[in-house]
Amino acid sequence: xxxxxxxxxxxxxxxxxxxxxxxxILVLVLWPNGSSRLADKLLAKLAVPAKSAGRVIxxxxxxxxxxxxxxxxxxxxxxxxxxxxWSYLLATETFASGRITNPPxxxxxxxxxxxxxxxxxxxxxxxxxxxxxxxxxxxxxxPVVGLWLSAALLAAxxxxxxxxxxxxxxxxxxxxxxxxxxxxxxxxxxxxxxxSIAAIGGALVYGAVxxxxxxxxxxxxxxxxxxxxxxxxxxxxxxxGMLVSLPAAWMLVRWFFGLPAAQKRVAVAxxxxxxxxxxxxxxxxxxxxxxxxxxxxxxxPHLHYKEIYERPSEFVWARHPGTMSQHVAVERNxxxxxxxxxxxxxxxxxxxxxxxLFLVLSPALAVPLLFGLWALRDRTxxxxxVACVLVLLGHFASDQFYPxxxxxxxxxxxxxxxxxxxxxxxxxxxxxxxxxGLGLVAIGLILVSFLVQIPAFRPDADAPIRRRLDYQQExxxxxxxxxxxxxxxxxxxxxxxxxxxxxxxxxxxxxxDENRRLIELFPDYEVWxxxxxxxxxxxxxxxxx
Numbered sequence: 006x007x008x009x010x011x012x013x014x015x016x017x018x019x020x021x022x023x024x025x026x027x028x029x030i031l032v033l034v035l036w037p038n039g040s041s042r043l044a045d046k047l048l049a050k051l052a053v054p055a056k057s058a059g060r061v062i063x064x065x066x067x068x069x070x071x072x073x074x075x076x077x078x079x080x081x082x083x084x085x086x087x088x089x090x091w092s093y094l095l096a097t098e099t100f101a102s103g104r105i106t107n108p109p110x111x112x113x114x115x116x117x118x119x120x121x122x123x124x125x126x127x128x129x130x131x132x133x134x135x136x137x138x139x140x141x142x143x144x145x146x147x148p149v150v151g152l153w154l155s156a157a158l159l160a161a162x163x164x165x166x167x168x169x170x171x172x173x174x175x176x177x178x179x180x181x182x183x184x185x186x187x188x189x190x191x192x193x194x195x196x197x198x199x200x201s202i203a204a205i206g207g208a209l210v211y212g213a214v215x216x217x218x219x220x221x222x223x224x225x226x227x228x229x230x231x232x233x234x235x236x237x238x239x240x241x242x243x244x245x246g247m248l249v250s251l252p253a254a255w256m257l258v259r260w261f262f263g264l265p266a267a268q269k270r271v272a273v274a275x276x277x278x279x280x281x282x283x284x285x286x287x288x289x290x291x292x293x294x295x296x297x298x299x300x301x302x303x304x305x306p307h308l309h310y311k312e313i314y315e316r317p318s319e320f321v322w323a324r325h326p327g328t329m330s331q332h333v334a335v336e337r338n339x340x341x342x343x344x345x346x347x348x349x350x351x352x353x354x355x356x357x358x359x360x361x362l363f364l365v366l367s368p369a370l371a372v373p374l375l376f377g378l379w380a381l382r383d384r385t386x387x388x389x390x391v392a393c394v395l396v397l398l399g400h401f402a403s404d405q406f407y408p409x410x411x412x413x414x415x416x417x418x419x420x421x422x423x424x425x426x427x428x429x430x431x432x433x434x435x436x437x438x439x440x441x442g443l444g445l446v447a448i449g450l451i452l453v454s455f456l457v458q459i460p461a462f463r464p465d466a467d468a469p470i471r472r473r474l475d476y477q478q479e480x481x482x483x484x485x486x487x488x489x490x491x492x493x494x495x496x497x498x499x500x501x502x503x504x505x506x507x508x509x510x511x512x513x514x515x516x517x518d519e520n521r522r523l524i525e526l527f528p529d530y531e532v533w534x535x536x537x538x539x540x541x542x543x544x545x546x547x548x549x550x
Contacts, residue, residue: 012192012364012408014461019363022454026368029446033439040442047444051177058168065164065180069188070157076189080463082149083196086470088118089130090197091499094148095120096128096135097197098502101142105297107502112523114490114512117499121310124300126504129310132294133241134199148197155201156188159415162205166212166416169219170389171423178444179423182451183415186367190455193409195462200409203241207249208416209234211389214253217276218260221268228276231257232283239287242413243305244319248395249413252388321350321404354401361397361411362418367454369447370422377425386424389417472542473497476535479544480509488527490514490547491535511535 013019033040054061085091099107107126116122119129128135141151164180171179187193193200213231217223231253238246257280261272292302299309362371381390396414400406426447432440464470480487486508491498498513510530512523524532532547 012360014192014458018454018458018461021457022363022368022450025450025453026372026446029369029442029449033442033446034434034437037434037437037439037442040445041438044441044445047448048174048178051174054177056173058165058173061168061173061177061180062161062164065177065184066157066161068181069160069184070153072184072189073153073156073194076195076459076462077149077153080460082147083152083462084464084470084474085197085499086464086468087196087198088120088499089199091117091497092119092128092130093134093138093197093199095126095499095502096130096132097138097142097148097151099127100132100135100139102502104502105294107504110504111526112512112519114515114519114523115498115500115504115510117497119310120499121298121306121313123313125298126502127298127306129306131240131243131305131307133202133237134197136240137202138197152194152197155205156184156194158205159194159201159208160184160188162208162212163416163419166208166215167420167423169212169215170420171427175423175427179419182370182447183419185455186451187365187415190451190459191364192462193412195459198407198409199241200412202237203246203409203412204415206234206237206241206246207392207413209237210250210253211392211416211420214256218256223272223276225275225279228279229283232280232287235280236283236287236290238413239291242410245396245399245410245413248399249392249417251395252391256388319404320402350401353406354398357400357406358397361400361408361414364408365411365415365418366422367447367451369443369450370419370426373429373443374418374422374425377428380425380428381421383424386421389421392417393421469537469542470497473535476542476544477509480533486510486527486530487533488512488524488530489533489535489544490520490523492537 054064083090085094099105105127109124110116110122110126113122116126121127121129137155138148138151141154142148144150144154160180160183163183164176167176167179170176187201187204189195191200192198193204209230213227213234216227217231235246235250238250257276261269261277264272291305295305296302298306301309362374366374393414396411400410403410426444429440429443430438432438432443476489480489488510490512492514498511500510501507504510510527512520514520515523524530534545534547536543536545
């Protein structure tokens with residue numbers, strides 16, 4: 006399995022979704038009255054349980070969590086494929102063991118990509134994803150339990166946010182769709198790569214800020230949840246989290262200064278001080294984590310990693326001359342000059358917007374949203390629109406990109422999509438009601454797409470990563486301790502948090518001299534060589550290679 010298109014497990018999935026959407030639109034045109042009546046019956050069904058907001062949130066969360074667990078029972082737990090997943094699993098093992106970080110790696114060849122080897126051995130990524138996986142590890146003995154929790158909390162948090170913006174019926178519908186689209190049916194929870202945690206943070210922020218700014222008596226609970234959302238964003242997707250939070254901050258400031266003097270005192274006690282308190286704790290916690298991992302409270306592990314390995318900047322305008330990444334390659338004109346950074350940003354940004362819309366929403370919701378932007382003229386929706394625009398514009402500036410970078414805007418963009426579906430009830434084609442059935446199209450498309458692509462979220466039986474894991478188990482069952490070297494460009498040199506205590510270690514080939522130094526560091530280890538030819542993987546003794 007490869008994450009083709011940076012989102013889907015197969016090129017066929019977006020093609021299938023597009024075809025299903027067109028078929029759905031054709032059905033609405035040919036059967037307008039029937040689809041409209043069916044949609045109304047569906048909403049009437051959703052109205053009964055939706056009277057209890059807590060019950061709806063619990064139901065949606067259970068659908069997502071149990072659905073994710075069932076896919077694990079059928080297909081087995083996710084197998085880490087990309088380097089980011091291995092890095093998150095290192096953080097998972099570290100946190101689950103009760104440590105913040107680990108002693109430095111004895112040798113640089115033992116440190117995989119996206120992982121720090123010095124001054125401590127730890128993932129370069131913020132700690133939120135590793136923390137939820139570590140919680141799953143402690144509760145259920147495997148990180149996959151953390152993915153079940155992520156899926157459940159994602160669907161529940163976005164449903165809670167939708168209830169504040171679009172009401173109980175549409176929140177129930179939106180929550181169920183999210184449970185299948187993102188909670189179970191996306192790589193966010195069918196891999197260890199993440200996405201759900203940042204989406205939860207955005208949902209808490211916008212669900213709480215809506216509740217705080219539309220009531221006469223704000224509740225402490227909502228202020229604490231807003232602060233918790235900011236904490237989650239800061240420790241999952243800091244850059245996109247900052248962008249998505251700016252409109253929410255504007256909502257809160259505008260609301261506060263519009264209050265009478267007497268109510269401001271209550272707002273300070275119940276809203277301002279709790280949020281500020283959580284922000285102070287967040288800043289102190291981030292600083293402490295940075296200090297433990299990098300030795301500097303102001304230097305994030307991600308930045309330290311770039312300094313150590315001289316990686317390109319995150320932003321297209323600050324890339325070092327001549328550098329390139331797998332996301333944005335260097336382009337030159339006929340004179341041999343590199344393409345301007347802003348041209349690269351524009352070219353990649355538009356593609357990324359479509360990718361985000363189609364993955365997060367599906368075509369059945371993304372296309373109506375784009376064509377129905379005119380229906381979002383309500384001033385209360387402006388912060389949601391601005392939040393989405395800011396995050397999407399941020400992707401124009403980013404050198405690297407994957408769709409989970411947009412996770413913080415999940416709740417705002419789903420809220421806008423639900424508003425468009427509500428407005429679509431009045432859309433007509435040749436005097437026939439066609440808009441009401443758009444919700445049915447979304448249900449059908451998301452469920453079919455979910456069922457089709459779920460089996461593809463695991464590597465093929467002959468994938469090199471499966472052979473690597475088979476060799477890991479085989480060597481672990483042998484007597485003694487083992488050290489495996491392999492080509493640097495293909496080796497999966499990712500190791501446990503306790504390198505010195507591991508019975509099987511994996512290292513990248515760094516030349517004869519460095520390999521000899523490594524072997525001398527582990528004199529009691531039997532040394533092996535992993536030979537990879539395309540999809541063929543063979544384990545040999547080091548001397549026979």
